[in-house]
Amino acid sequence: MKLRRRQRERLSLGLQYLVFIAIIATVLVAADWDRLADAFFRVDIIKSMFPTIITVALRNTILYTLGAFAFGLVFGTILALMRLSRVAPYRWVATAYIELFRGLPALLVLFLVGYGIPIAFPEREIPGGVFGSIAIGLGLTAAAYMAETIRAGIQAVPKGQMEAARTLGMSHFTAMRTIVIPQAFRIVIPPLTNELILLTKDSSLAYVLGVTAQTIEITKFGRDMLNDRVNATPLLVAGLAYLVITLPLSQVVRRLELRYAKAR
Amino acid sequence: MTTTPARPAVEIRDLHKSFGPLEVLKGIDFEVGQGEVVCVIGPSGSGKSTLLRCVDLLEEPTAGKIWVNGVEMTDPDVEIDAVRRGIGMVFQSFNLFPHLTVLNNLTIAQRRVLRRGRAEAERIARANLERVGLTDKADAFPAQLSGGQQQRAAIARSLSMEPKLMLFDEPTSALDPELVGDVLTVMRKLAEDGMTMMVVTHEMAFARDVADRVVFMDGGVVVEQGPPQEVLGAPKHERTRAFLSRVLDPTHVAQLGAPDQSGPPSAG
Numbered sequence: 090m091k092l093r094r095r096q097r098e099r100l101s102l103g104l105q106y107l108v109f110i111a112i113i114a115t116v117l118v119a120a121d122w123d124r125l126a127d128a129f130f131r132v133d134i135i136k137s138m139f140p141t142i143i144t145v146a147l148r149n150t151i152l153y154t155l156g157a158f159a160f161g162l163v164f165g166t167i168l169a170l171m172r173l174s175r176v177a178p179y180r181w182v183a184t185a186y187i188e189l190f191r192g193l194p195a196l197l198v199l200f201l202v203g204y205g206i207p208i209a210f211p212e213r214e215i216p217g218g219v220f221g222s223i224a225i226g227l228g229l230t231a232a233a234y235m236a237e238t239i240r241a242g243i244q245a246v247p248k249g250q251m252e253a254a255r256t257l258g259m260s261h262f263t264a265m266r267t268i269v270i271p272q273a274f275r276i277v278i279p280p281l282t283n284e285l286i287l288l289t290k291d292s293s294l295a296y297v298l299g300v301t302a303q304t305i306e307i308t309k310f311g312r313d314m315l316n317d318r319v320n321a322t323p324l325l326v327a328g329l330a331y332l333v334i335t336l337p338l339s340q341v342v343r344r345l346e347l348r349y350a351k352a353r
Numbered sequence: 354m355t356t357t358p359a360r361p362a363v364e365i366r367d368l369h370k371s372f373g374p375l376e377v378l379k380g381i382d383f384e385v386g387q388g389e390v391v392c393v394i395g396p397s398g399s400g401k402s403t404l405l406r407c408v409d410l411l412e413e414p415t416a417g418k419i420w421v422n423g424v425e426m427t428d429p430d431v432e433i434d435a436v437r438r439g440i441g442m443v444f445q446s447f448n449l450f451p452h453l454t455v456l457n458n459l460t461i462a463q464r465r466v467l468r469r470g471r472a473e474a475e476r477i478a479r480a481n482l483e484r485v486g487l488t489d490k491a492d493a494f495p496a497q498l499s500g501g502q503q504q505r506a507a508i509a510r511s512l513s514m515e516p517k518l519m520l521f522d523e524p525t526s527a528l529d530p531e532l533v534g535d536v537l538t539v540m541r542k543l544a545e546d547g548m549t550m551m552v553v554t555h556e557m558a559f560a561r562d563v564a565d566r567v568v569f570m571d572g573g574v575v576v577e578q579g580p581p582q583e584v585l586g587a588p589k590h591e592r593t594r595a596f597l598s599r600v601l602d603p604t605h606v607a608q609l610g611a612p613d614q615s616g617p618p619s620a621g
Contacts, residue, residue, distance in 0.1 A: 249444060249446055249448035252448065253444065253507075254450075254462070255411075256409055256437055256440065256442035257437070257438075257466060257511070258434050258437045258438035258462060258466040258514065259462060259466055263465050267465060268450055271452050272451065272452050275452065
């Protein structure tokens with residue numbers, strides 16, 4: 090018996106739903122819900138984590154992230170302009186830096202900044218203490234990625250824009266500042282916001298620098314609680330705390346991408 | 354180098370331009386008089402767009418000299434930004450600034466380059482929008498405009514700088530056929546108002562009706578030039594005739610067996 094096209098389509102769709110429901114049902118049946126709830130969802134432990142997880146851990150995570158992002162944005166913009174420079178040595182240095190730091194794990198760079206610099210310059214301190222070390226340590230890596238994003242953004246502005254601005258009598262600098270950079274920024278805001286999301290999660294590496302009760306961030310806070318209570322509930326709460334930051338940011342990226350897709 | 358109004362708007366002497374090993378302009382001598390409308394025609398790859406872009410120094414000539422309103426553009430020390438204020442350029446792809454409204458497209462250079470105040474810049478911008486028939490589009494963004502409207506806004510943007518010379522680089526080639534007329538009408542009005550214009554175009558009707566002089570280029574040289582009725586009506590050179598028959602009577606181009614008269618196809 091031959092099925093007609095619409096019948097075949099309905100059958101295929103039905104099968105796909107069936108597979109999905111089967112997987113969900115298996116998980117629901119196989120899981121030991123009492124043990125799960127006991128390991129991941131102890132209300133008393135959740136209660137004990139507040140308000141510190143918000144007032145200290147979440148706050149510090151946001152501070153470290155913003156610090157690293159600000160450092161990375163400024164340094165990354167400089168690197169991007171160096172890569173586009175007419176002076177060849179600037180291009181070489183920027184290219185070498187970007188290749189190097191994109192290839193190194195952020196953890197290692199953070200180690201080098203946190204422990205290497207104090208050894209190399211014993212009489213000097215990194216300004217801002219732990220905050221400064223994390224901002225620079227994570228920012229150095231972020232700058233390499235952001236430099237490439239910003240450079241691509243500048244180059245994505247059509248050549249005709251610069252030409253049109255120059256034929257109106259604008260200098261290269263004025264044309265760059267009023268015509269090219271504003272358009273480049275629109276192009277790079279979504280990828281830069283993604284970089285911000287990545288940095289939010291990378292800020293969990295701060296533990297390698299040995300944080301205290303005042304400088305603790307979400308992941309370390311969750312792990313300490315895990316060891317303390319011998320229960321996984323703090324990890325679940327820590328994860329949710331990250332989502333409080335990252336989910337709205339993802340939404341922002343999506344909105345911006347839609348808006349600029351329309352404006353162009 | 355003096356700035357006497359009596360000199361031609363554009364003077365070009367023995368201009369050569371190469372892109373790598375490819376010589377696009379092979380010695381051009383050319384003038385545009387004050388108030389003259391010159392149309393440059395020719396097959397794609399003939400170098401006509403490159404010639405126009407050299408006048409505004411968007412392309413650096415390999416050899417030769419160019420003067421615009423008596424100022425030598427090819428002087429390495431030329432104050433290029435200052436000279437360009439007197440030259441309007443209209444591109445095939447409009448090149449409006451997409452992040453600015455139409456009004457701000459027209460005011461930004463007035464304000465940043467000519468240092469005009471906002472009120473004065475906007476008054477001049479609106480006057481030029483009226484000239485091109487876009488009064489109601491002042492607050493629109495370029496993406497909200499049709500191609501023809503964008504090109505007219507681009508013309509108004511150039512006019513807002515009050516140039517003495519307008520360069521047009523195939524201004525209607527990117528437009529849908531039904532939008533071409535609006536742009537050509539604006540250009541014709543501009544010509545009637547006495548603007549000096551150099552127009553690279555494929556619009557033979559415009560060249561015939563509006564131009565004071567038509568220049569036919571092929572293979573990087575000026576093949577022939579003269580009043581439109583001569584160049585378009587009674588061309589002296591075989592290459593001109595071949596080109597015109599291709600453009601004006603495209604359905605009969607394939608004279609089977611006849612040698613191909615056009616140059617090699619390339620971006621032009």
